[in-house]
Amino acid sequence: xxxxxxxxxxxxxxxxxxxxxxxxxxxxxxxxxxxxxxxxxxxxxxxxxxxxxxxxxxxxxxxxxxxxxxxxxxxxxxxxxxxxxxxxxxxxxxxxxxxxxxxxxxxxxxxxxxxxxxxxxxxxxxxxxxxxxxxxxxxxxxxxxxxxxxxxxxxxxxxxxxxxxxxxxxxxxxxxxxxxxxxxxxxxxxxxxxxxxxxxxxxxxxxxxxxxxxxxxxxxxxxxxxxxxxxxxxxxxxxxxxxxxxxxxxxxxxxxxxxxxxxxxxxxxxxxxxxxxxxxxxxxxxxxxxxxxxxxxxxxxxxxxxxxxxxxxxxxxxxxxxx
Amino acid sequence: xxxxxxxxxxxxxxxxxxxxxxxxxxxxxxxxxxxxxxxxxxxxxxxxxxxxxxxxxxxxxxxxxxxxxxxxxxxxxxxxxxxxxxxxxxxxxxxxxxxxxxxxxxxxxxxxxxxxxxxxxxxxxxxxxxxxxxxxxxxxxxxxxxxxxxxxxxxxxxxxxxxxxxxxxxxxxxxxxxxxxxxxxxxxxxxxxxxxxxxxxxxxxxxxxxxxxxxxxxxxxxxxxxxxxxxxxxxxxxxxxxxxxxxxxxxxxxxxxxxxxxxxxxxxxxxxxxxxxxxxxxxxxxxxxxxxxxxxxxxxxxxxxxxxxxxxxxxxxxxxxxx
Numbered sequence: 205x206x207x208x209x210x211x212x213x214x215x216x217x218x219x220x221x222x223x224x225x226x227x228x229x230x231x232x233x234x235x236x237x238x239x240x241x242x243x244x245x246x247x248x249x250x251x252x253x254x255x256x257x258x259x260x261x262x263x264x265x266x267x268x269x270x271x272x273x274x275x276x277x278x279x280x281x282x283x284x285x286x287x288x289x290x291x292x293x294x295x296x297x298x299x300x301x302x303x304x305x306x307x308x309x310x311x312x313x314x315x316x317x318x319x320x321x322x323x324x325x326x327x328x329x330x331x332x333x334x335x336x337x338x339x340x341x342x343x344x345x346x347x348x349x350x351x352x353x354x355x356x357x358x359x360x361x362x363x364x365x366x367x368x369x370x371x372x373x374x375x376x377x378x379x380x381x382x383x384x385x386x387x388x389x390x391x392x393x394x395x396x397x398x399x400x401x402x403x404x405x406x407x408x409x410x411x412x413x414x415x416x417x418x419x420x421x422x423x424x425x426x427x428x429x430x431x432x433x434x435x436x437x438x439x440x441x442x443x444x445x446x447x448x449x450x451x452x453x454x455x456x457x458x459x460x461x462x463x464x465x466x467x468x469x470x471x472x473x474x475x476x477x478x479x480x481x482x483x484x485x486x487x488x489x490x491x492x493x494x495x496x497x498x499x500x501x502x503x504x505x506x507x508x509x510x511x512x513x514x515x516x517x518x519x520x521x522x523x524x525x526x527x
Numbered sequence: 528x529x530x531x532x533x534x535x536x537x538x539x540x541x542x543x544x545x546x547x548x549x550x551x552x553x554x555x556x557x558x559x560x561x562x563x564x565x566x567x568x569x570x571x572x573x574x575x576x577x578x579x580x581x582x583x584x585x586x587x588x589x590x591x592x593x594x595x596x597x598x599x600x601x602x603x604x605x606x607x608x609x610x611x612x613x614x615x616x617x618x619x620x621x622x623x624x625x626x627x628x629x630x631x632x633x634x635x636x637x638x639x640x641x642x643x644x645x646x647x648x649x650x651x652x653x654x655x656x657x658x659x660x661x662x663x664x665x666x667x668x669x670x671x672x673x674x675x676x677x678x679x680x681x682x683x684x685x686x687x688x689x690x691x692x693x694x695x696x697x698x699x700x701x702x703x704x705x706x707x708x709x710x711x712x713x714x715x716x717x718x719x720x721x722x723x724x725x726x727x728x729x730x731x732x733x734x735x736x737x738x739x740x741x742x743x744x745x746x747x748x749x750x751x752x753x754x755x756x757x758x759x760x761x762x763x764x765x766x767x768x769x770x771x772x773x774x775x776x777x778x779x780x781x782x783x784x785x786x787x788x789x790x791x792x793x794x795x796x797x798x799x800x801x802x803x804x805x806x807x808x809x810x811x812x813x814x815x816x817x818x819x820x821x822x823x824x825x826x827x828x829x830x831x832x833x834x835x836x837x838x839x840x841x842x843x844x845x846x847x848x849x850x
Binding site for chain 1: 605677680686689691699710790816818819821822
């Protein structure tokens with residue numbers, strides 16, 4: 205390794221549908237990256253997939269793993285950063301109490317750290333994106349589920365055992381629909397992409413007049429948040445209603461976070477944020493109605509700036525910070 | 528003021544029903560205290576009452592106001608600690624954008640600081656009570672309403688403008704009963720003493736068979752959390768059901784805080800905590816059911832140790848810390 209070389213870090217964003225690996229320099233520059241789908245097979249296959257993706261990213265950057273100062277994993281689930289165990293993940297059913305950090309460390313021969321993917325994304329936005337300059341802010345990703353990361357006093361808040369920030373699993377409707385986490389009426393069960401597609405399928409089955417099904421090629425199982433959005437863009441009344449309804453629930457969770465955290469900033473990322481005003485306008489209205497005026501008026505809302513890279517950049521920053 | 532004398536601080540706990548003033552030494556010893564009811568009259572009367580109570584506490588301690596290192600106010604409402612303004616309080620309707628800190632400072636001729644009463648109580652428990660030794664914990668007071676205070680990394684977390692910790696006003700049932708804050712379905716609107724008495728009155732009006740009314744002297748307007756508790760202690764089935772129901776809702780809020788904060792400790796204070804197992808057993812069961820097992824099993828629950836003094840001790844500690 206050359207003397208005085210800038211530290212390079214490998215960030216791995218492990219999601220329920222994709223794995224993203226990137227070689228990142230300390231100032232947050234992505235030197236190379238690799239995408240691959242998350243395998244549905246068992247845990248050893250997942251580890252092999254992650255390692256292969258990591259090696260492709262390293263090769264593309266023209267470096268060996270021995271050049272890495274550290275590796276950071278942001279995983280879609282609950283993990284113990286001290287022991288390096290991924291406890292559980294509604295999105296990665298093959299991961300239950302698995303030593304993911306050490307398996308990756310062994311495979312790459314580099315010091316490795318693990319945190320939650322949304323916490324990593326919060327850190328990414330804090331250092332390199334929409335959160336720059338903010339001291340206390342909440343990052344929320346709204347896509348298939350809802351994840352969150354909390355920055356307090358310029359640091360990622362991870363709680364007493366590294367699992368803080370499960371914002372998507374706060375109950376906002378005590379008798380609401382079941383959530384993948386086992387609870388019911390979670391924010392995620394009412395305001396996420398999967399909540400939106402569940403409602404759309406339900407209404408279609410009930411015979412609602414809508415073009416949503418056409419956008420899914422007539423296959424009700426292919427109705428997703430995206431197909432609902434496509435229908436809404438073409439003026440479909442049900443699609444618009446369903447997105448506004450998702451916005452209503454999204455706003456309730458925002459109001460809770462405003463009242464609890466009095467944040468200066470809430471950064472919103474994730475695929476559903478691309479729905480823009482159709483989703484966010486009702487959400488912000490509800491957030492304003494349901495939180496204290498004096499707290500809400502101090503909050504600035506911003507869209508995440510790093511897109512799909514927030515997690516991988518944040519995982520890299522997390523590893524550098526810990527290493 | 529004698530050389531090298533221990534700093535003395537005046538703490539004032541301003542609640543919706545009572546004002547408590549105390550002269551406190553730096554290690555948290557209460558030298559004197561004074562109670563008086565909170566006047567229902569307008570703001571100037573309230574300030575005069577607070578000053579009179581403060582002077583009685585000073586007299587009882589045998590010192591003049593010039594001996595005070597600082598004064599700390601914990602007020603039941605939203606305040607701006609920088610400007611010293613009490614913005615609003617569902618419990619103190621006469622207080623709307625009032626310069627309470629400066630009015631008390633002027634009246635006593637001492638440097639004065641203001642924070643929320645539940646935040647002050649959290650600080651009191653952190654320094655002198657059940658929170659000693661904990662780094663990240665949540666304090667919750669359950670009485671007429673629900674208040675909260677957040678200790679993160681050994682410090683009171685007050686948010687970006689001093690108003691964090693409005694835990695009682697997180698929505699847990701989006702279509703729930705109206706709350707005094709203007710929102711509906713708040714934790715406070717479902718799990719507090721006033722929620723309990725509202726439900727009891729409602730059920731009595733509907734003709735439920737219960738002895739609760741007897742404990743209120745036959746006057747439905749005198750039905751409170753306490754009268755429900757008295758009836759439950761004598762085996763009244765409706766009273767038991769209503770307290771368990773309050774516990775159910777209390778547990779939902781606890782689960783949310785567990786998932787969000789991953790705290791090592793939750794300290795529970797306030798009058799309703801005295802209901803003990805009848806309220807807390809169902810609450811803890813629901814908290815366990817609705818939060819992630821891996822997070823919940825790390826949480827320790829403790830009853831507040833300082834009783835009515837947590838707020839006044841914490842307000843004093845807050846003033847010392849800021850001053």
